[in-house]
Amino acid sequence: MKTIITTLVxxxxxxxxxxxxxxxxxxxxxxxxxxxxxxxxxxxxxKDNVCGxxxxxxxxxxxxxxGPISDAVVVGRVLQGIKDTIKAAGGDxxxxxxxxxxxxxxxxxxxxxxxxxKKSTDPDYAWKSKVKLIxxxxxxxxxxxxxDKCWNIANGRTRDAYKTLTTTGAFKGQHLVxxxxxxxxxxxKLAHSSMVCISSNGEVNGSWVAQTxxxxxxxxxxxxxxxxxxxxxxxxxxxxxxGDAGGTATGSxxxxxxxxxxxxxxxxxxxxxxxxxxxVSHHGSDHSTKTTFLNTINPSxxxxxxxxxxxxxxxxxVERVVTxxxxxxxxxxxxxxxxxxxxxKSTAPDYDKPAADLQDVNMYxxxxxxxxxxxxxxxxxxxxxxxDLKLSSGVGTPTTITCSxxxxxxxxxx
Ligand SMILES: [Zn+2]
Numbered sequence: 169m170k171t172i173i174t175t176l177v178x179x180x181x182x183x184x185x186x187x188x189x190x191x192x193x194x195x196x197x198x199x200x201x202x203x204x205x206x207x208x209x210x211x212x213x214x215k216d217n218v219c220g221x222x223x224x225x226x227x228x229x230x231x232x233x234x235g236p237i238s239d240a241v242v243v244g245r246v247l248q249g250i251k252d253t254i255k256a257a258g259g260d261x262x263x264x265x266x267x268x269x270x271x272x273x274x275x276x277x278x279x280x281x282x283x284x285x286k287k288s289t290d291p292d293y294a295w296k297s298k299v300k301l302i303x304x305x306x307x308x309x310x311x312x313x314x315x316d317k318c319w320n321i322a323n324g325r326t327r328d329a330y331k332t333l334t335t336t337g338a339f340k341g342q343h344l345v346x347x348x349x350x351x352x353x354x355x356x357k358l359a360h361s362s363m364v365c366i367s368s369n370g371e372v373n374g375s376w377v378a379q380t381x382x383x384x385x386x387x388x389x390x391x392x393x394x395x396x397x398x399x400x401x402x403x404x405x406x407x408x409x410x411g412d413a414g415g416t417a418t419g420s421x422x423x424x425x426x427x428x429x430x431x432x433x434x435x436x437x438x439x440x441x442x443x444x445x446x447x448v449s450h451h452g453s454d455h456s457t458k459t460t461f462l463n464t465i466n467p468s469x470x471x472x473x474x475x476x477x478x479x480x481x482x483x484x485x486v487e488r489v490v491t492x493x494x495x496x497x498x499x500x501x502x503x504x505x506x507x508x509x510x511x512x513k514s515t516a517p518d519y520d521k522p523a524a525d526l527q528d529v530n531m532y533x534x535x536x537x538x539x540x541x542x543x544x545x546x547x548x549x550x551x552x553x554x555x556d557l558k559l560s561s562g563v564g565t566p567t568t569i570t571c572s573x574x575x576x577x578x579x580x581x582x
Contacts, residue, residue, distance in 0.1 A: 193225070195360055197402040197533040200253055201447070202246060203505040203526035203552045204235025206475040207273030210409065210447060211250055214402060215257045217359035219581035227259030228356050230363070232266040232398070232409060234277025242557045243280045249528075251292055261295025264344070264352060267303035268411030269395040272326045273479070275303075279330040286338045299342060302352070304369050304394055305331050306343035346396070348372055359581050360403045366428050367397040367413060373431040378422040386422070390414065392450060393422040399432060399443075404575040405533050405543045406443045408432070408465060412450035415458035425449070425456065429464035442466040444543055444571035445531065447473065448493065452485020462496050468572040469501035469545065471531075475554070476506040476523040483520055490519065501569050503529040503547065506554075526552040543571040 200211040212230045217223075231250060237243055254261065265282075267275050285296040333339055346352060346365050353363045370378035370388050378388035388394055395411025415425030433441040446467035449456035451474035470493045478484050485493075493502050506523035510516065530548040548566045552559060 194535040199531040201529040207235035208233040208473045209235045213257045216361045219357040229254045229262045230264040233274040236273045237277040238280045276326045300344040306345045363400045370394045372427040389420045393424045407445045408443045409447035410449045414455045421455045425461040442573045445469045452489045454486040470497040471503045473505045526554045
Protein backbone atom coordinates (compact mmCIF):
# COMPACT_ATOMS: atom_id res chain seq x y z
CA MET A 169 0.00 0.00 0.00
CA LYS A 170 2.80 2.37 0.99
CA THR A 171 4.46 1.71 -2.35
CA ILE A 172 1.27 2.59 -4.19
CA ILE A 173 0.84 5.85 -2.27
CA THR A 174 4.49 6.78 -2.80
CA THR A 175 4.11 6.01 -6.49
CA LEU A 176 1.01 8.14 -6.84
CA VAL A 177 2.53 11.08 -4.96
CA UNK A 178 5.56 10.79 -7.20
CA UNK A 179 3.42 10.68 -10.31
CA UNK A 180 1.34 13.68 -9.27
CA UNK A 181 4.54 15.58 -8.57
CA UNK A 182 5.95 14.49 -11.88
CA UNK A 183 3.08 15.98 -13.80
CA UNK A 184 3.62 19.32 -12.18
CA UNK A 185 0.77 19.32 -9.73
CA UNK A 186 2.85 19.60 -6.60
CA UNK A 187 6.54 19.76 -6.08
CA UNK A 188 7.15 17.03 -3.50
CA UNK A 189 9.01 13.73 -3.65
CA UNK A 190 11.54 13.19 -6.41
CA UNK A 191 10.83 10.17 -8.62
CA UNK A 192 11.94 6.82 -7.27
CA UNK A 193 15.22 5.72 -8.79
CA UNK A 194 14.02 2.93 -10.99
CA UNK A 195 13.02 2.58 -14.63
CA UNK A 196 9.84 4.43 -15.53
CA UNK A 197 7.82 5.30 -18.58
CA UNK A 198 5.50 8.24 -19.06
CA UNK A 199 3.20 8.50 -22.06
CA UNK A 200 1.55 11.86 -22.07
CA UNK A 201 -1.31 12.23 -24.57
CA UNK A 202 -1.68 16.01 -24.64
CA UNK A 203 -5.08 17.44 -25.60
CA UNK A 204 -4.52 19.85 -28.48
CA UNK A 205 -7.92 19.95 -30.16
CA UNK A 206 -8.42 18.00 -33.35
CA UNK A 207 -5.12 16.19 -33.65
CA UNK A 208 -2.44 14.12 -32.02
CA UNK A 209 0.25 15.15 -29.56
CA UNK A 210 2.08 12.48 -27.58
CA UNK A 211 5.13 12.80 -25.41
CA UNK A 212 7.00 9.62 -24.51
CA UNK A 213 9.59 9.82 -21.73
CA UNK A 214 11.61 6.71 -20.95
CA LYS A 215 13.96 6.42 -18.00
CA ASP A 216 15.90 3.19 -18.16
CA ASN A 217 19.10 1.53 -17.04
CA VAL A 218 22.07 1.76 -19.29
CA CYS A 219 23.34 -1.62 -20.55
CA GLY A 220 25.60 -3.30 -18.05
CA UNK A 221 25.16 -0.54 -15.45
CA UNK A 222 22.13 -1.28 -13.29
CA UNK A 223 22.53 1.87 -11.20
CA UNK A 224 23.03 4.24 -14.10
CA UNK A 225 20.01 5.75 -15.81
CA UNK A 226 19.43 7.52 -19.06
CA UNK A 227 16.31 9.47 -20.01
CA UNK A 228 15.18 9.51 -23.62
CA UNK A 229 12.23 11.64 -24.73
CA UNK A 230 10.27 11.58 -27.94
CA UNK A 231 7.52 13.94 -29.05
CA UNK A 232 5.20 12.51 -31.68
CA UNK A 233 3.10 15.21 -33.38
CA UNK A 234 1.84 18.40 -31.75
CA GLY A 235 -1.68 18.91 -33.04
CA PRO A 236 -2.70 22.00 -35.02
CA ILE A 237 -1.73 24.55 -32.35
CA SER A 238 -0.33 27.96 -33.29
CA ASP A 239 -1.48 30.35 -30.55
CA ALA A 240 1.63 31.49 -28.68
CA VAL A 241 0.11 30.97 -25.23
CA VAL A 242 -1.03 27.46 -26.04
CA VAL A 243 2.30 26.58 -27.67
CA GLY A 244 4.09 27.90 -24.57
CA ARG A 245 1.86 25.83 -22.33
CA VAL A 246 2.48 22.62 -24.29
CA LEU A 247 6.23 23.31 -24.40
CA GLN A 248 6.26 23.94 -20.65
CA GLY A 249 4.40 20.66 -20.10
CA ILE A 250 7.02 18.85 -22.17
CA LYS A 251 9.84 20.50 -20.24
CA ASP A 252 8.32 19.76 -16.81
CA THR A 253 7.60 16.13 -17.66
CA ILE A 254 11.12 15.47 -18.94
CA LYS A 255 12.63 17.22 -15.93
CA ALA A 256 10.50 15.21 -13.54
CA ALA A 257 11.97 12.04 -15.03
CA GLY A 258 15.46 13.46 -14.58
CA GLY A 259 16.06 14.12 -18.28
CA ASP A 260 17.46 17.19 -19.89
CA UNK A 261 15.77 17.41 -23.25
CA UNK A 262 14.01 15.94 -26.23
CA UNK A 263 16.00 13.55 -28.38
CA UNK A 264 13.42 13.20 -31.15
CA UNK A 265 10.52 15.11 -32.63
CA UNK A 266 8.49 12.88 -34.91
CA UNK A 267 5.97 14.17 -37.44
CA UNK A 268 3.91 11.03 -38.03
CA UNK A 269 2.85 12.57 -41.36
CA UNK A 270 2.49 16.01 -42.87
CA UNK A 271 -1.13 16.90 -42.19
CA UNK A 272 -1.60 20.07 -40.23
CA UNK A 273 -3.40 18.45 -37.27
CA UNK A 274 -0.06 16.75 -36.59
CA UNK A 275 2.55 19.04 -38.12
CA UNK A 276 1.43 22.59 -37.53
CA UNK A 277 2.03 22.36 -33.79
CA UNK A 278 5.52 20.97 -34.38
CA UNK A 279 6.25 23.93 -36.64
CA UNK A 280 4.90 26.29 -33.95
CA UNK A 281 7.03 24.61 -31.29
CA UNK A 282 10.16 24.80 -33.44
CA UNK A 283 9.55 28.50 -34.09
CA UNK A 284 9.10 29.12 -30.35
CA UNK A 285 12.29 27.17 -29.61
CA LYS A 286 14.19 29.12 -32.25
CA LYS A 287 13.35 32.39 -30.49
CA SER A 288 13.79 31.08 -26.94
CA THR A 289 16.95 31.85 -24.97
CA ASP A 290 15.92 29.57 -22.10
CA PRO A 291 18.92 27.32 -21.26
CA ASP A 292 16.44 24.52 -20.54
CA TYR A 293 15.87 24.34 -24.28
CA ALA A 294 19.55 23.99 -25.17
CA TRP A 295 18.66 20.57 -26.59
CA LYS A 296 17.03 22.31 -29.54
CA SER A 297 20.29 22.32 -31.50
CA LYS A 298 20.63 18.55 -31.12
CA VAL A 299 17.05 17.27 -31.31
CA LYS A 300 16.60 14.93 -34.27
CA LEU A 301 13.64 15.44 -36.56
CA ILE A 302 11.94 12.35 -37.91
CA UNK A 303 9.53 13.11 -40.74
CA UNK A 304 8.91 12.31 -44.38
CA UNK A 305 10.72 15.44 -45.47
CA UNK A 306 13.95 13.78 -44.37
CA UNK A 307 13.74 11.34 -47.29
CA UNK A 308 15.60 12.23 -50.43
CA UNK A 309 12.79 11.05 -52.68
CA UNK A 310 10.24 13.12 -50.79
CA UNK A 311 10.95 16.11 -53.00
CA UNK A 312 10.37 14.23 -56.22
CA UNK A 313 6.90 13.08 -55.23
CA UNK A 314 3.79 14.87 -56.45
CA UNK A 315 2.80 15.99 -53.01
CA ASP A 316 -0.20 18.04 -54.01
CA LYS A 317 -1.96 14.88 -54.99
CA CYS A 318 -1.88 13.52 -51.47
CA TRP A 319 -1.87 16.81 -49.66
CA ASN A 320 -5.53 17.18 -48.90
CA ILE A 321 -5.65 19.77 -46.16
CA ALA A 322 -5.70 23.35 -47.37
CA ASN A 323 -2.69 24.15 -45.30
CA GLY A 324 0.19 23.34 -47.60
CA ARG A 325 1.88 26.47 -46.35
CA THR A 326 2.56 24.80 -43.01
CA ARG A 327 4.33 21.98 -44.75
CA ASP A 328 6.32 24.37 -46.92
CA ALA A 329 7.26 26.60 -43.98
CA TYR A 330 8.23 23.54 -41.94
CA LYS A 331 10.28 22.22 -44.84
CA THR A 332 12.16 25.51 -45.13
CA LEU A 333 12.78 25.75 -41.39
CA THR A 334 14.11 22.21 -41.18
CA THR A 335 16.07 21.95 -44.42
CA THR A 336 17.57 25.40 -44.89
CA GLY A 337 16.61 27.30 -41.71
CA ALA A 338 17.38 27.06 -38.01
CA PHE A 339 17.00 23.28 -37.83
CA LYS A 340 18.99 22.48 -40.94
CA GLY A 341 20.93 19.24 -40.71
CA GLN A 342 18.84 17.81 -37.87
CA HIS A 343 16.82 15.30 -39.86
CA LEU A 344 17.19 11.64 -39.11
CA VAL A 345 16.06 9.23 -41.78
CA UNK A 346 14.26 6.34 -40.11
CA UNK A 347 13.10 3.31 -42.05
CA UNK A 348 10.84 0.47 -41.05
CA UNK A 349 12.56 -1.99 -38.68
CA UNK A 350 14.93 0.71 -37.34
CA UNK A 351 15.00 0.86 -33.54
CA UNK A 352 15.37 4.52 -32.63
CA UNK A 353 16.33 3.69 -29.02
CA UNK A 354 19.19 1.40 -30.03
CA UNK A 355 21.88 4.13 -29.94
CA UNK A 356 21.05 4.80 -26.27
CA LYS A 357 21.79 1.21 -25.20
CA LEU A 358 18.93 0.99 -22.73
CA ALA A 359 18.50 -2.23 -20.80
CA HIS A 360 14.74 -2.76 -21.12
CA SER A 361 13.46 -0.53 -23.91
CA SER A 362 13.08 -0.55 -27.67
CA MET A 363 11.09 1.58 -30.08
CA VAL A 364 10.98 0.06 -33.52
CA CYS A 365 9.66 1.87 -36.57
CA ILE A 366 7.12 -0.45 -38.21
CA SER A 367 6.01 1.75 -41.11
CA SER A 368 7.54 4.82 -42.68
CA ASN A 369 6.78 6.72 -45.83
CA GLY A 370 4.58 3.88 -47.14
CA GLU A 371 7.10 1.14 -46.39
CA VAL A 372 6.27 -1.69 -43.99
CA ASN A 373 8.86 -4.29 -43.07
CA GLY A 374 11.11 -3.15 -45.88
CA SER A 375 8.44 -3.46 -48.60
CA TRP A 376 6.60 -0.64 -50.29
CA VAL A 377 2.90 -0.75 -49.58
CA ALA A 378 1.99 2.79 -50.59
CA GLN A 379 4.66 4.30 -52.77
CA THR A 380 5.67 7.91 -52.94
CA UNK A 381 6.24 7.50 -56.61
CA UNK A 382 3.64 8.99 -58.90
CA UNK A 383 2.07 6.55 -61.34
CA UNK A 384 3.17 3.42 -59.47
CA UNK A 385 0.51 0.73 -59.14
CA UNK A 386 0.88 1.03 -55.38
CA UNK A 387 1.02 4.81 -55.40
CA UNK A 388 -0.03 6.30 -52.08
CA UNK A 389 -3.49 7.75 -52.25
CA UNK A 390 -3.38 9.65 -49.02
CA UNK A 391 -0.76 11.36 -46.91
CA UNK A 392 -2.27 9.46 -43.96
CA UNK A 393 -1.04 6.13 -45.31
CA UNK A 394 2.54 7.38 -45.31
CA UNK A 395 2.42 7.74 -41.51
CA UNK A 396 5.25 6.54 -39.33
CA UNK A 397 4.27 3.88 -36.86
CA UNK A 398 6.25 2.79 -33.83
CA UNK A 399 6.11 -0.23 -31.58
CA UNK A 400 7.40 0.64 -28.12
CA UNK A 401 8.46 -1.94 -25.57
CA UNK A 402 9.42 -1.04 -22.04
CA UNK A 403 10.05 -4.18 -20.07
CA UNK A 404 6.84 -6.13 -20.34
CA UNK A 405 4.82 -3.10 -21.49
CA UNK A 406 3.89 -2.76 -25.19
CA UNK A 407 2.51 0.28 -27.01
CA UNK A 408 1.60 0.91 -30.64
CA UNK A 409 1.17 4.26 -32.35
CA UNK A 410 0.57 4.52 -36.10
CA GLY A 411 -0.36 8.10 -36.94
CA ASP A 412 -3.33 8.23 -39.29
CA ALA A 413 -2.51 5.03 -41.22
CA GLY A 414 -5.53 3.59 -43.00
CA GLY A 415 -6.76 0.03 -42.96
CA THR A 416 -8.77 -0.24 -46.14
CA ALA A 417 -7.81 0.02 -49.78
CA THR A 418 -10.94 1.89 -50.77
CA GLY A 419 -11.58 5.47 -51.80
CA SER A 420 -8.53 7.59 -51.09
CA UNK A 421 -6.87 5.09 -48.75
CA UNK A 422 -4.39 2.26 -48.90
CA UNK A 423 -4.35 -0.65 -46.49
CA UNK A 424 -1.35 -0.09 -44.25
CA UNK A 425 -2.79 -1.68 -41.13
CA UNK A 426 -2.85 -5.24 -42.42
CA UNK A 427 0.89 -5.41 -43.24
CA UNK A 428 1.65 -3.66 -39.92
CA UNK A 429 -0.43 -6.22 -38.01
CA UNK A 430 1.05 -9.13 -39.96
CA UNK A 431 4.58 -7.94 -39.29
CA UNK A 432 3.95 -7.43 -35.56
CA UNK A 433 2.17 -10.73 -35.18
CA UNK A 434 4.90 -12.65 -36.99
CA UNK A 435 7.87 -10.87 -35.47
CA UNK A 436 6.74 -10.35 -31.91
CA UNK A 437 3.66 -12.43 -31.31
CA UNK A 438 4.24 -15.91 -32.62
CA UNK A 439 0.68 -15.67 -33.95
CA UNK A 440 -0.63 -14.41 -30.62
CA UNK A 441 0.21 -10.72 -30.67
CA UNK A 442 -0.96 -8.25 -28.08
CA UNK A 443 -0.35 -4.63 -27.02
CA UNK A 444 -0.97 -3.11 -23.60
CA UNK A 445 -1.98 0.22 -25.12
CA UNK A 446 -2.92 1.35 -28.63
CA UNK A 447 -2.96 5.01 -29.67
CA VAL A 448 -5.97 4.73 -31.94
CA SER A 449 -5.12 5.57 -35.55
CA HIS A 450 -6.60 8.52 -37.42
CA HIS A 451 -8.60 9.83 -34.46
CA GLY A 452 -11.02 6.92 -34.67
CA SER A 453 -11.90 7.31 -38.36
CA ASP A 454 -13.74 4.45 -40.03
CA HIS A 455 -10.87 4.10 -42.54
CA SER A 456 -8.62 2.84 -39.75
CA THR A 457 -8.75 0.44 -36.81
CA LYS A 458 -10.55 -2.20 -38.83
CA THR A 459 -11.90 -5.14 -36.88
CA THR A 460 -9.37 -7.67 -38.18
CA PHE A 461 -6.52 -5.30 -37.30
CA LEU A 462 -7.92 -4.87 -33.80
CA ASN A 463 -8.27 -8.63 -33.46
CA THR A 464 -4.58 -9.01 -34.30
CA ILE A 465 -3.14 -6.32 -32.05
CA ASN A 466 -5.51 -7.16 -29.16
CA PRO A 467 -5.10 -3.98 -27.10
CA SER A 468 -5.72 -3.93 -23.33
CA UNK A 469 -6.25 -0.18 -23.41
CA UNK A 470 -6.80 2.46 -26.09
CA UNK A 471 -6.40 6.22 -26.33
CA UNK A 472 -8.31 8.20 -28.95
CA UNK A 473 -6.76 11.60 -29.66
CA UNK A 474 -9.32 13.89 -31.25
CA UNK A 475 -11.80 16.62 -30.46
CA UNK A 476 -14.78 14.44 -31.28
CA UNK A 477 -15.30 16.02 -34.69
CA UNK A 478 -12.92 16.55 -37.59
CA UNK A 479 -12.23 19.82 -39.40
CA UNK A 480 -15.01 19.19 -41.87
CA UNK A 481 -17.49 18.42 -39.11
CA UNK A 482 -17.61 14.66 -39.56
CA UNK A 483 -18.01 12.73 -36.40
CA UNK A 484 -14.79 11.08 -35.25
CA UNK A 485 -14.39 8.64 -33.73
CA VAL A 486 -17.13 6.88 -35.66
CA GLU A 487 -19.55 4.72 -33.75
CA ARG A 488 -18.20 1.49 -35.25
CA VAL A 489 -14.68 2.18 -33.96
CA VAL A 490 -15.93 3.19 -30.51
CA THR A 491 -18.02 0.02 -30.27
CA UNK A 492 -15.14 -2.18 -31.44
CA UNK A 493 -12.73 -0.53 -29.01
CA UNK A 494 -15.03 -0.72 -26.02
CA UNK A 495 -15.48 -4.42 -26.70
CA UNK A 496 -11.81 -5.14 -27.29
CA UNK A 497 -10.21 -2.84 -24.73
CA UNK A 498 -13.23 -3.07 -22.43
CA UNK A 499 -15.15 0.14 -21.93
CA UNK A 500 -13.22 1.22 -18.83
CA UNK A 501 -9.92 1.15 -20.67
CA UNK A 502 -10.82 3.43 -23.58
CA UNK A 503 -9.45 6.91 -22.98
CA UNK A 504 -10.13 9.99 -25.06
CA UNK A 505 -8.57 13.44 -25.22
CA UNK A 506 -12.07 14.86 -25.49
CA UNK A 507 -14.99 14.87 -23.07
CA UNK A 508 -18.32 14.43 -24.83
CA UNK A 509 -21.34 16.53 -24.03
CA UNK A 510 -24.24 14.65 -22.53
CA UNK A 511 -27.39 13.96 -24.47
CA UNK A 512 -30.37 16.08 -23.53
CA LYS A 513 -32.13 14.76 -20.40
CA SER A 514 -29.68 11.89 -20.29
CA THR A 515 -26.28 10.99 -18.94
CA ALA A 516 -25.33 9.19 -22.14
CA PRO A 517 -22.50 10.78 -24.12
CA ASP A 518 -23.57 12.65 -27.26
CA TYR A 519 -21.00 11.67 -29.86
CA ASP A 520 -22.72 13.64 -32.58
CA LYS A 521 -21.71 16.97 -31.04
CA PRO A 522 -18.24 18.51 -30.80
CA ALA A 523 -16.40 17.90 -27.52
CA ALA A 524 -17.65 19.74 -24.46
CA ASP A 525 -14.09 19.91 -23.20
CA LEU A 526 -10.71 18.30 -23.63
CA GLN A 527 -8.47 16.28 -21.36
CA ASP A 528 -4.86 15.15 -21.23
CA VAL A 529 -4.39 11.43 -20.69
CA ASN A 530 -1.21 10.62 -18.82
CA MET A 531 0.00 7.05 -18.51
CA TYR A 532 2.66 6.12 -16.04
CA UNK A 533 4.46 2.84 -15.63
CA UNK A 534 6.89 2.51 -12.79
CA UNK A 535 9.65 -0.04 -12.54
CA UNK A 536 8.48 -1.58 -15.76
CA UNK A 537 10.43 -4.69 -16.48
CA UNK A 538 8.63 -7.30 -14.38
CA UNK A 539 9.44 -10.03 -16.86
CA UNK A 540 6.43 -12.18 -17.55
CA UNK A 541 4.18 -10.10 -15.30
CA UNK A 542 1.00 -8.24 -16.16
CA UNK A 543 2.11 -4.61 -16.21
CA UNK A 544 0.00 -2.10 -14.33
CA UNK A 545 -0.50 1.36 -15.78
CA UNK A 546 -1.55 4.36 -13.68
CA UNK A 547 -3.70 6.68 -15.78
CA UNK A 548 -4.27 10.33 -14.89
CA UNK A 549 -6.64 12.60 -16.75
CA UNK A 550 -6.41 16.37 -16.60
CA UNK A 551 -9.15 18.55 -17.97
CA UNK A 552 -8.49 21.36 -20.45
CA UNK A 553 -10.74 24.17 -21.54
CA UNK A 554 -11.38 23.56 -25.22
CA UNK A 555 -11.54 27.26 -26.06
CA ASP A 556 -8.04 28.14 -24.94
CA LEU A 557 -6.56 24.73 -24.10
CA LYS A 558 -5.52 25.99 -20.69
CA LEU A 559 -5.84 23.91 -17.58
CA SER A 560 -9.37 24.32 -16.32
CA SER A 561 -9.36 21.89 -13.44
CA GLY A 562 -6.97 19.73 -11.49
CA VAL A 563 -6.04 16.11 -11.96
CA GLY A 564 -8.81 13.60 -11.97
CA THR A 565 -8.71 10.48 -9.90
CA PRO A 566 -5.98 8.17 -11.15
CA THR A 567 -7.14 4.81 -12.32
CA THR A 568 -5.03 1.71 -12.58
CA ILE A 569 -5.33 -0.62 -15.50
CA THR A 570 -3.59 -3.92 -15.98
CA CYS A 571 -2.24 -5.27 -19.22
CA SER A 572 -4.29 -8.38 -19.89
CA UNK A 573 -1.36 -10.55 -20.88
CA UNK A 574 1.99 -11.31 -19.31
CA UNK A 575 4.91 -10.63 -21.61
CA UNK A 576 8.56 -11.43 -21.54
CA UNK A 577 10.85 -8.48 -20.94
CA UNK A 578 11.97 -6.42 -23.93
CA UNK A 579 15.20 -7.77 -25.42
CA UNK A 580 17.45 -5.47 -23.44
CA UNK A 581 21.16 -5.32 -23.98
CA UNK A 582 22.88 -7.45 -26.59
ZN1 LIG B 1 -4.86 13.49 -38.24
